[in-house]
Amino acid sequence: xxAATAGDAEDAGVIPTPVLDPAAYAGPLGDLVRAIEPHTExxxxxxxxxxxxxxxxxxxxxxxxxxxxxxHGTNLDLFIVGDTSSGRKGTxxxxxxxxxxxxDPEFMKAxxxxxxxxxxxxxxxxxxxxxxxxxxxQKIIDPGVTDKRILVSEEEMGVAFRRxxxxxxxxxxxxxxxxxxxxxxxxTRKGSMKATDTHxxxxxx
Numbered sequence: 001x002x003a004a005t006a007g008d009a010e011d012a013g014v015i016p017t018p019v020l021d022p023a024a025y026a027g028p029l030g031d032l033v034r035a036i037e038p039h040t041e042x043x044x045x046x047x048x049x050x051x052x053x054x055x056x057x058x059x060x061x062x063x064x065x066x067x068x069x070x071x072h073g074t075n076l077d078l079f080i081v082g083d084t085s086s087g088r089k090g091t092x093x094x095x096x097x098x099x100x101x102x103x104d105p106e107f108m109k110a111x112x113x114x115x116x117x118x119x120x121x122x123x124x125x126x127x128x129x130x131x132x133x134x135x136x137x138q139k140i141i142d143p144g145v146t147d148k149r150i151l152v153s154e155e156e157m158g159v160a161f162r163r164x165x166x167x168x169x170x171x172x173x174x175x176x177x178x179x180x181x182x183x184x185x186x187x188t189r190k191g192s193m194k195a196t197d198t199h200x201x202x203x204x205x
Contacts, residue, residue, distance in 0.1 A: 017043070024048065025044075029051045029052060030048070033048045042092035046080050047092045049078050050080075050097075050203060051100060052076065052078075053076040053077075053151070053201050054096055054100040054151060055074075056073075056076050056201060057074075057075060057076075057107075057149055057199065057201040058100070058103065060074075060149050061073050061148065061181065071181070073181055074199075075178075075179070075199050076201050077201065078202065078204070079157060079204045079205075080092060080204070080205050090155055093205065097112070107149070111147065111150055112150075112153055113152055113153070116171070116202070116204075117163050119169065119174030119186060120170065122152070122174050122184075122200070123184045123186055123193050123194070123195050126145050126148045126150055126184070126195045126198045127142070127144045127193050127194070127195050128193075128196055129142060129143050129144035130142040148195070148197055149199045150198075150201070152200065152204075153202075153203045154202070154204045154205065157204030157205055160204070174186075175200075181198065181199070183195070183196045
């Protein structure tokens with residue numbers, strides 16, 4: 001039966017695919033996944049989590065849940081792991097994006113990005129305005145970004161991790177700070193940038 005199959009897989013050093021409790025599919029997103037499931041090879045759990053991450057990114061930094069006195073927003077970092085080419089990781093993300101496009105097409109056009117390579121690059125995507133002193137006042141030299149929501153979608157997360165392994169890379173530090181919705185900043189020889197009130201989510205494969 002199923003138990004024997006799972007046991008054989010564990011004995012062989014293979015981790016069986018986890019099965020979500022049916023309660024995970026509660027609500028409109030669960031209904032959506034059930035409607036999609038018969039028409040795709042992607043794993044239902046992967047579609048669900050991609051939808052949750054995308055929708056949470058759309059929602060923005062407003063709603064929070066206080067846990068132990070610390071606010072937690074709707075931004076998520078999701079990593080989908082599966083066999084190369086046959087794991088249907090990209091299929092799950094693509095199906096979620098297609099459905100979420102109907103929810104907020106402007107967000108999907110303007111706030112979804114890829115190419116996660118440096119901490120500085122991520123900060124630049126959600127940077128605050130930059131001003132300088134000018135005749136006793138402040139002059140804006142970079143208006144910055146007003147919409148601080150961004151969904152980073154990476155088809156090859158391993159590439160980003162390899163870039164982050166260099167001693168000079170700040171990528172992992174910035175990703176961790178972004179997860180906590182902490183102010184982001186960087187200081188380089190060319191100047192400095194900061195980003196506050198950000199709402200960064202990541203879907204990595």
